[in-house]
Amino acid sequence: METVAENQNVRNAKKLEKMFGHIDFKHPPELCPVRDVMSVASDQWSILIILWLGYFPVLRFNKLKKYVYGISNKVLSQRLKVLEADGYISRKAYPEVPIRVEYRLTDFGQTYVEKLLELTEWMQTNSPKVLANREKYGLI
Amino acid sequence: METVAENQNVRNAKKLEKMFGHIDFKHPPELCPVRDVMSVASDQWSILIILWLGYFPVLRFNKLKKYVYGISNKVLSQRLKVLEADGYISRKAYPEVPIRVEYRLTDFGQTYVEKLLELTEWMQTNSPKVLANREKYGLI
DNA sequence: TTCATTTGGTTACTTTTTGTAACTTACTCT
DNA sequence: AGAGTAAGTTACAAAAAGTAACCAAATGAA
Structure with a gap:
């Protein structure tokens, strides 16, 4: 290069x-762990799931679904699986009826949520600029 | 809530x-600028485009395509448009033949690339843990 | 003169990913 | 017996992304 x-x-x-x-x-992605790992961790739904689990230390499936507004059962379930596989969250199922399942951040997930929070704060601070720019651009 | x-x-x-x-x-997304803005800015292709434009202060379309390995013309072109609309990058076309187009970060884009760089460093540091976890999870 | 080359895309078509909404399981409460 | 519940799964439709051919307009070569 x-x-x-x-x-x-x-x-x-x-x-x-x-x-x-x-x-x-x-x-290329197959040689690049950073791209690979980032594509899971910076997915828009993953980010929201992790932020909510940072805010509420324990959440069950349906609460997550309520808070991560707009996510479908299917995608929530998929994301939870990959986030668990990647080590950000843990899943604990209690064999009651109906079943109860608790999701929470792992210690590793806790370190990530701190990074994400910085990113989110940046977005919060700067979103007015972006929206203003987008508006202006629309007129051109 | x-x-x-x-x-x-x-x-x-x-x-x-x-x-x-x-x-x-x-x-919900329609009421939440942070979700809206973040979904553009944290898209996997957007991240790579912005990082490359942080590394090379000026890049033309085909160079970007080469560096952002795996991106298609179509998606590159789409992302460049929205990143321009959102104010992260600027596009300057020179009416030569064949046309020459230069992309670079705006000052605003420069502030974002710094955040992204932090995120990327976190990914670089932590991707081994994630991959190890993923491996282990695969066996379960 | 005709033909290939160049850049920065666009277009039509296929494949993959998402979203939607109904369904499942297994037990409890009415 | 029938309704309700939690945490998903499934089949089908819609949207997004990938693929590869195509375009304009001028230049340089044959």
Whole structure:
């Protein structure tokens, strides 16, 4: 791959290499764990599920469905499975009738929700700019 | 909506309210700018496009396509449009033949790429854990 | 002159992913 | 006997994404 130094001035290139050089989003997905892992963790439904489980330490399926407004049973169930497989959340089923299932963040999930919260705060702060821009763009 | 204090012990609830209370991911999408804006900005292709434009300050369509490995013309073109509409990137076309088009981050996009870089570093650090977990889960 | 090449897309068509809504299981309560 | 309940699953429809061919308009080569 061509380096940034070939396209930009050298001073800037050094800074960019320091910021980006060690991060591995630069490979095809099958060779790139970052892309692979991120595509699950930054999915829009995954984000909401994890945020809600950060807010309410324990949630059952139907509560999650209520809070993650708009999600379908099917997708919620799918996402919960992959989030569990990836280690963000845990699932505990109690063999009562009707069955009771509790979802919560793992310790690992807790570290992720902190990152997500930062991202979400950024979105909260900046969404007015984005909406204003979108509006303006629509008129052009 | 029910508050966290009704479900959890009060000490923890205060902390959670402080962290989450002011953030607005709790509404249906049509009422929730955060969900709306985030669904564009945290899309897997959007993330890669923005990261690459953080790394190479100027990129043309076909370079982007090469670097954002696996993206199709169609989706690249769509994403560039919405990212431009939302104010993250700018598009400048030079009426040469064949046409030359330059994409770069806006100042606003620059502030976002910094957030994304943090997220990406987290993914880089933690992807081994996720992959290991996934492996283990597969056996169960 | 005719033909291939170039960039930044678009278009038509196929495949995959999502959304919708009805259904299931197994036990309890009326 | 029939209704209700929690946590899903299933079949079918709709939307999104992937694929690959195509386009314009000029340049350079044959």
